Amino acid sequence: MAETIKLEIFRYRPEKESEPTFLTYEVPFLEDWVVLDAINHIKDEIDGTLSYRWSCQMGVCGSCGVMINGVPKLSCAAFLKDYYPDKIRVEPLTGFPVERDLISQIDDFMTKLTKIQPYIIRKRGEEKPLDEGEYLQTPAELARFKPYSMCINCMLCYAACPVYALDSTFIGPAAIALGQRYNMDSRDHGRSARQELIASHEGIWECTFVGECSAVCPKDVDPAAAIQRAKVSSTVDWFKDVLIPWGKKK
Amino acid sequence: MITNHDIVMIGGGGAGLRAAIAIAETNPNLSIAVVSKVYPMRSHTVAAEGGAAAVIKDNDSLENHIHDTIAGGDWMCDQDAVEYFVNEAPREMIQMEHWGCPWSRDLDGTVAVRPFGGMKNERTWFAADKTGFHMLHTLFQTSLKHNNITRYDEWFATKILVENGRCQGVTAIELRSGKIETIAGKATIMCTGGAGRIFPFTTNGAIKTGDGMAMAYRAGVPLKDMEFIQYHPTGLPGTGILITEAARGEGGIMLNKDGYRYLQDYDLGKPLDIDDPSHPVKKSMELGPRDRLSQAFVAEREKERTVPGSYGHVVHLDIRHLGEKKIDKKLPFVRELSKNYAGIDPVYEPIPVRPVVHYMMGGIDTDINGATSLPGLYAAGECACVSINGANRLGSNSLTELLVFGGRAGKAAARFALDAPQLDKDSLELQTADEQNRIIRNFFRRERGTERIFSLRKEMNETMETSAGIYRSEKSLKETCDKIKELKDRFVNIVLEDKSLNFNTELTSALELEFMLDVAEAIAYSALERTESRGSHQRSDFPERDDKNFLKHSMAYQTNTKPRIDYKDVVITKWPPGERVYGK
Numbered sequence: 107m108a109e110t111i112k113l114e115i116f117r118y119r120p121e122k123e124s125e126p127t128f129l130t131y132e133v134p135f136l137e138d139w140v141v142l143d144a145i146n147h148i149k150d151e152i153d154g155t156l157s158y159r160w161s162c163q164m165g166v167c168g169s170c171g172v173m174i175n176g177v178p179k180l181s182c183a184a185f186l187k188d189y190y191p192d193k194i195r196v197e198p199l200t201g202f203p204v205e206r207d208l209i210s211q212i213d214d215f216m217t218k219l220t221k222i223q224p225y226i227i228r229k230r231g232e233e234k235p236l237d238e239g240e241y242l243q244t245p246a247e248l249a250r251f252k253p254y255s256m257c258i259n260c261m262l263c264y265a266a267c268p269v270y271a272l273d274s275t276f277i278g279p280a281a282i283a284l285g286q287r288y289n290m291d292s293r294d295h296g297r298s299a300r301q302e303l304i305a306s307h308e309g310i311w312e313c314t315f316v317g318e319c320s321a322v323c324p325k326d327v328d329p330a331a332a333i334q335r336a337k338v339s340s341t342v343d344w345f346k347d348v349l350i351p352w353g354k355k356k
Numbered sequence: 357m358i359t360n361h362d363i364v365m366i367g368g369g370g371a372g373l374r375a376a377i378a379i380a381e382t383n384p385n386l387s388i389a390v391v392s393k394v395y396p397m398r399s400h401t402v403a404a405e406g407g408a409a410a411v412i413k414d415n416d417s418l419e420n421h422i423h424d425t426i427a428g429g430d431w432m433c434d435q436d437a438v439e440y441f442v443n444e445a446p447r448e449m450i451q452m453e454h455w456g457c458p459w460s461r462d463l464d465g466t467v468a469v470r471p472f473g474g475m476k477n478e479r480t481w482f483a484a485d486k487t488g489f490h491m492l493h494t495l496f497q498t499s500l501k502h503n504n505i506t507r508y509d510e511w512f513a514t515k516i517l518v519e520n521g522r523c524q525g526v527t528a529i530e531l532r533s534g535k536i537e538t539i540a541g542k543a544t545i546m547c548t549g550g551a552g553r554i555f556p557f558t559t560n561g562a563i564k565t566g567d568g569m570a571m572a573y574r575a576g577v578p579l580k581d582m583e584f585i586q587y588h589p590t591g592l593p594g595t596g597i598l599i600t601e602a603a604r605g606e607g608g609i610m611l612n613k614d615g616y617r618y619l620q621d622y623d624l625g626k627p628l629d630i631d632d633p634s635h636p637v638k639k640s641m642e643l644g645p646r647d648r649l650s651q652a653f654v655a656e657r658e659k660e661r662t663v664p665g666s667y668g669h670v671v672h673l674d675i676r677h678l679g680e681k682k683i684d685k686k687l688p689f690v691r692e693l694s695k696n697y698a699g700i701d702p703v704y705e706p707i708p709v710r711p712v713v714h715y716m717m718g719g720i721d722t723d724i725n726g727a728t729s730l731p732g733l734y735a736a737g738e739c740a741c742v743s744i745n746g747a748n749r750l751g752s753n754s755l756t757e758l759l760v761f762g763g764r765a766g767k768a769a770a771r772f773a774l775d776a777p778q779l780d781k782d783s784l785e786l787q788t789a790d791e792q793n794r795i796i797r798n799f800f801r802r803e804r805g806t807e808r809i810f811s812l813r814k815e816m817n818e819t820m821e822t823s824a825g826i827y828r829s830e831k832s833l834k835e836t837c838d839k840i841k842e843l844k845d846r847f848v849n850i851v852l853e854d855k856s857l858n859f860n861t862e863l864t865s866a867l868e869l870e871f872m873l874d875v876a877e878a879i880a881y882s883a884l885e886r887t888e889s890r891g892s893h894q895r896s897d898f899p900e901r902d903d904k905n906f907l908k909h910s911m912a913y914q915t916n917t918k919p920r921i922d923y924k925d926v927v928i929t930k931w932p933p934g935e936r937v938y939g940k
Binding site for chain 1: 394395397398399400402403447450451453454455456458459460461462463464465466467486489490493497498500501509532561562563594595597598666689692693696697699808809810852853854856857858859860861862
């Protein structure tokens with residue numbers, strides 16, 4: 107008989123069950139399968155009632171984040187062979203309410219994403235007309251913010267964040283990284299508008315720079331560095347505001 | 357329940373978001389809805405890699421972009437649409453730049469471009485090799501500025517509502533609750549993307565199931581040029597993950613099992629040495645068009661010069677000579693994907709690739725404004741056929757297309773909405789009640805069903821690949837038509853294990869399969885009726901292009917039995933049909 111592997115999957119259907127349970131499924135073990143392939147096999151051939159999100163299967167759409175043996179991962183990028191022959195435990199991302207089975211509710215993040223104003227803000231009157239072409243930006247200027255623009259909104263960093271786990275009002279790693287992405291873009295003038303939101307909340311000061319968020323990020327965005335940078339910026343802003351108010355010209 | 361808007365976008369990918377922003381900017385008082393079965397940033401625009409074409413550099417010209425597009429499309433493109441597209445492209449791309457898209461740059465700070473297949477000059481703008489990802493996130497984040505855009509995230513549209521001879525919105529399922537509701541709009545724009553999931557090996561994500569195409573087809577709108585399916589020559593075996601054409605644009609070469617650059621045997625020019633400063637030569641060899649490269653693979657396979665693998669035969673895409681530094685700078689995602697999903701590092705080993713279904717040139721028939729034959733219904737992006745892609749899309753035109761025609765359809769739909777009469781709300785509510793009953797009856801009440809979604813989907817995938825793939829014939833296509841008919845009959849007996857309302861993904865899979873079967877039917881019959889070979893549609897029994905009879909768009913109409921295929925002339929303005937010349 108061909109080799110198999112067991113997956114222990116978190117099941118919760120709020121219409122039917124008051125408490126979550128774990129169901130164990132046995133699926134074929136293939137050298138090149140990822141956990142998502144195994145979950146799809148379960149859905150197709152064993153249990154059609156299992157619900158989860160997925161789409162691109164190449165680590166860029168950000169849909170398929172789950173906890174795999176307690177670690178936040180994209181199920182399309184976690185290989186069975188890295189766990190075989192042990193059983194794999196799959197759960198929805200921690201820190202979020204569970205919608206059903208492996209699907210978590212990310213409404214809170216979507217609200218925070220909007221609040222951080224993740225778009226180019228130009229000073230009034232300084233918008234370049236389209237007819238005058240592109241804003242010039244050197245490769246070095248691009249490189250300053252490029253890593254922060256790689257976030258796929260997969261939520262793994264929130265699931266890993268010890269501050270967000272205790273205080274869900276914390277704006278959180280991905281949203282701060284995205285704010286920094288625009289703050290550091292040479293075309294943008296919106297830093298002060300965003301800084302207010304980033305600095306106003308205590309969460310940012312509670313972040314201890316343990317760097318759990320950066321460790322789990324599948325795209326090497328390094329949100330922990332973005333948070334540190336935001337703290338430094340906030341301190342400098344405070345210093346400018348309070349101690350040298352005439353220094354605010356910029 | 358019914359909610360009303362002026363304009364309703366179905367789909368929140370590149371085209372839907374571009375349309376929404378265009379309306380929000382020009383008409384801040386209009387109420388705009390974006391209905392998407394996934395959160396918009398999950399849309400499949402996200403997976404586009406290589407870039408987006410627009411003339412920007414002094415060595416290029418609009419005329420060159422127009423000619424490359426028309427010749428690449430084997431003269432099936434509507435030339436008025438192509439001309440408009442090429443003229444508008446630079447402005448749309450600069451607009452993306454102003455919105456913050458992180459385009460790769462030259463040292464002087466201007467936007468950088470790279471060559472793609474079938475291009476006389478390099479004109480592909482890129483953000484490393486994650487161009488679609490950056491464009492989608494830029495559009496989505498920019499859309500958050502506008503508070504007259506209401507999002508319906510994770511709402512699954514099931515049906516176009518036609519009342520009084522015009523489209524007045526859709527019925528949609530809120531996935532979280534399972535509620536079926538009316539989202540009414542004076543104008544509706546379909547932006548649901550392609551349908552690659554009809555085929556077994558595809559670069560397309562799970563969500564690309566032709567929903568919008570099928571909904572329009574069911575509402576009596578014709579699907580145009582559905583037989584033209586683009587196989588991308590370089591997908592990873594098994595997963596179908598795309599290895600971007602930019603890998604060849606940067607100098608990657610294609611090798612058969614003997615390490616021979618086989619494309620030289622297929623009228624695509626002679627290879628230059630990889631160290632020659634003129635390599636890669638544009639419109640030649642590895643930079644030939646996608647249809648020709650995919651067809652060359654099949655011929656190599658028949659000559660037994662391909663490499664056997666666990667997911668069928670492959671050839672090799674070799675980028676080793678570019679060196680680690682250049683690969684990491686220009687093609688970092690190619691390296692990441694190859695390492696993760698092919699188990700090789702392309703810095704040291706060639707990448708195994710095979711042709712995989714990538715893009716549908718055909719789609720919902722629209723005019724140059726994105727308007728369909730049904731008043732109030734518009735379409736843009738891959739789900740539409742305007743048509744600028746003809747019989748074979750040129751690489752890097754599709755990202756630009758969703759900007760140009762997303763924007764244009766948005767503005768046209770806004771004008772329509774401003775003049776449209778009031779909505780027939782009571783009738784819409786009745787229609788939604790009917791749709792709700794249909795879904796309950798077909799998927800929840802049926803106790804004796806025996807057919808599994810998975811089996812039907814697999815059989816559909818198999819027949820499409822073997823009989824409606826890169827090469828087709830009357831015999832193979834008739835088999836496919838019969839098979840699709842059989843699968844549609846069996847679909848009636850489908851069984852769902854999941855009878856719950858909350859986030860029932862078994863139900864959505866069933867609805868998606870039903871959409872795909874309709875689209876597959878249109879593809880198979882359109883291909884059967886086109887007895888010529890052109891671009892991506894290759895008939896082994898009719899190997900020549902036949903301009904006399906087939907310089908025409910096929911128009912598939914759904915009927916109670918098999919689809920009816922009509923034809924509409926291709927718009928030829930200044931560029932009479934000629935020979936496609938590559939490698940000269």
